[in-house]
Amino acid sequence: MVTRRAVEGAAVGIGGLAAAAGIGAFLLRRRRGNSFVTTSDAQPDALLRTPVLVPRIVPVVTDDGAELHVRVYGDPSAAPIVFSHGWTCSADFWIPQINAFAENYQVIVYDQRGHGRSDVGSRPLGPDVLADDLADVLAATVAEDNKAVLVGHSMGGMSVMAWAGRYPEQVDRLVSAVLLASTATDSLVRETTVIPLPTRFPRVPVPLGRVVLKSAVPLRPSPVTRQAIKYVSMAPGASAAEVAFCEKIVLECAPRTRGIWGAALTDLDIHEALANMNVPTSVLVGTADRLTPPVHARRLAGALKAHDHLSRLIELTGVGHMSSVESIDEFNAEVARLRNL
DSSP states (O other): OOOHHHHHHTTTTHHHHHHHHOSOTTOOOOOTTOSSOOGGGSSTTGGGSOOSSOOEEEEEEOTTSOEEEEEEESOTTSOEEEEEOOTTOOGGGGHHHHHHHTTTSEEEEEOOTTSTTSOOOSSOOSHHHHHHHHHHHHHHHOBTTBOEEEEEETHHHHHHHHHHHHOHHHHHHHEEEEEEESOOSBOHHHHOOSSOOOTTOOSOOHHHHHHHHHOOOOOOOSHHHHHHHHHHHSOTTOOHHHHHHHHHHHHTSOHHHHHHHHHHHTTOBOGGGGGGOOSOEEEEEETTOSSSOHHHHHHHHHHHHHTTOEEEEEEETTOOSOHHHHTHHHHHHHHHHHHTO
């Protein structure tokens, strides 16, 4: 396990110089009083570009020997925001948030096990692995005297909830607030609207859904692939730049990773973990989300409200599953609000 002292020591050098220089030339201006860069502050689609800020790499090794790739952007003494990405994505999914927040905050991102540059390890995959990996990342990057806002998208949101279920004593010790975006606790196959069905069959048959989620068929760049990725994970109104951004990330995911994690998620049920989300927790979803439709977010919000943990339920009109890419400013505004509570 990497200690926080080792992480802070790695802050010296080019990463620190880059942080002092600011986000980079392609971001034109930030409105006075704003704590993050918005799309209107920058050149068109600039927030989707590779960050010029050089991160500190924090090596984290899990109990089964898997190495997780963790990157920390910004001033190591600043308030931390930890982002956990979803199925078939990588830490690069959070580029719009890195570009928006790293000037004023410490932005921590990591590749989920088997994704990006993180090892898949030897453990059977499931919610306990998601929880343990996130716990290891937090142990290496977050201190009790500088609590993080924790943001999880899709499977990343499941990681957050699984972590709260497995490590309830860590929740209010390490975290000040949570954003659960485009995610669910259970019934992933039954509730999806990805597969069009006749009206007499209102739900996807579970065996069919399992086959789709477990598929390890290689995906290759093509107009058909791009359209398929857009249909499954984004709204019809998503821009060409947003679709290209998500397509690149999804195509970089190894087919085997997609298949084994898809299989692990088919029978997911972590709803009991919501009782442990004892910090202000917002739930966000796009109304055009096919993978985790709004029914999931409303159910999440209802359970959190029953436990008196709900901060806000936000439904973004006409936005698909990739909410942090399709609606950058609205997504980031809620992150900033939670950070400033």
